Amino acid sequence: MMNTKNEERLFRVLMFFSTVFIVGVLLLIVGSVLYKGVPSLSFAMLTSIPKGGFYFGEDGGILNAIIGSLYLSFGATFLAFIIGWPIALYMNVYLVKYHTLVNAIRFVFDVLWGVPSIVYGAFGFILMVFLGVRASLLAGIITVSLFIVPIMVRAIDESLKSIPHGLLESSLSLGSTRSEISYRIFSREAFQGIITAILLSFGRAIGDAASVLFTTGYTDRIPTSLLEPSATLPLSIFFQLSSPIAAVQDRAYASATVLIVMVLVISLLSRLIGNRRF
């Protein structure tokens, strides 16, 4: 029979190891991807498009995927921002009296946040077929923005929520309209939170593969208009890793390295800008 003291000791050891395990796994993931990817990175890899097809051609690089991913993520984040930012402000400046309603809206966005991106992808595909649009950058931007608006809304909402109520009341009593309070006072007050929300959404947009699989397509070229299909980094990894040709697999590892570096930079930036809780 184990007494409490020994039991506590045992569990403290287990707790310590599970904490170390999480740190170890993160290092292992980043380490193993960089270990494979860094040797295949070169200037030519980053600045040329695949020659002779992304699946069979041995020459060329991943510029199409880098540019495509940037176009897609900037577009989707911008669209999600001009939809999500006003929604979050509306909930906290206009609807502030209706607690139940605001909580219900939060509930809906929380649930939408949890919907798998493949479902958004399938939905985007239905919309495309319905509207008669081919797989294109535009279709991808719309689908991805649908899927990051909930993230944008809830993240901005969290930082607006913490603004003291008195600020709203005193601004109103000085004669500000609610839209002025929203965009001039509340947005300034929550500036750091808004930047963090944008970075968070951007990170999600650039890393998601399932939602762009149906909607953005894949091509060797760099898109010149919104109606052309486009390559993206996650799909560049996914497609090229399954190739039997080693030189093509190298392109996948190089893409993985670029993607992981981008994501790390984004999370570093958001840590620097919005000095987070704790």
Add this chain to the structure above:
Amino acid sequence: MRQIKLTRYRKWRNRFHQGWMVIALLGMLLIPLVLVAGLILKSMLLLNTQSVLGLLTSTDWSPLSGHFGFLPFIVSSLWITILSLLISAPVCLLTAIHLTQYAKRWVLRVMHPVIDILAGIPSVIFGVWGILVIVPFISHQLGPLFGKSVSGYSILAGAIVLSIMIIPFMLNMLIDIFRAVPEELKEASLSLGASKWQTIKRVVVKKALPGIVSSFGLGMSRAFGETIAVLMVVGNVTRIPTGVFQPGYPLPALIANNYGEMLSIPLYDSALMLAALILFMVVLMFNIFSRWLIVKTETQS
């Protein structure tokens, strides 16, 4: 006169902004309804020819001859989801208790960025890691250990990769939940002579239990819908798996893998949309139940 003009301009601007806010909000709230309607409409084609129950319990998946049995995919999804929760739940629970009850402040300061970075890693990177590390590990070490020769692309590989993916998600929630346990409750228990460990076991965990359950529920729904990472390591063989070393074929992978071919056969297209609908419904139910549990306990305390 200028004053009046200015006032009118400000009023107009207020109305404009408010209008856009309301349109954006209503538009976004409509999205889930449109989404469900679209998926149902698309899957009606298949549902009109076969019964839901028949589709969900049949194991015969041969799209070319019009047989769509979803059972292998549902069983694979369940295996992977439950297994990944079994791996990640103890790790998350232990780490969350460690970080909130025992650890020094600097440990938290290190762990927060670690959790955030892990949460931000794209799923396709987890897939690459799975192929580079987990699949060879299962094939060369774990398989032979159990006396099996396996390729490594298996239910187990999918579950391990998934479990790591949902750890940061659940851990963040658990830390908040343990933090929300009132300090007085712990002090009361300690002052009655209970040791720290007894207090944690009988008071803190007990108080946090609904939150723990709901965070596991949300983790499960996240795991259930995860696509690319699982698709890359799970093997994708249409058969009901009978062991963790066998390949599986979960629902999201089914949708993602066949998006090209499905257009040529209308029923196939319809079947994949039905798969998306099932996925959406299951995730929705898990989410609503888990969040309802949180809201209920928040209003009680």
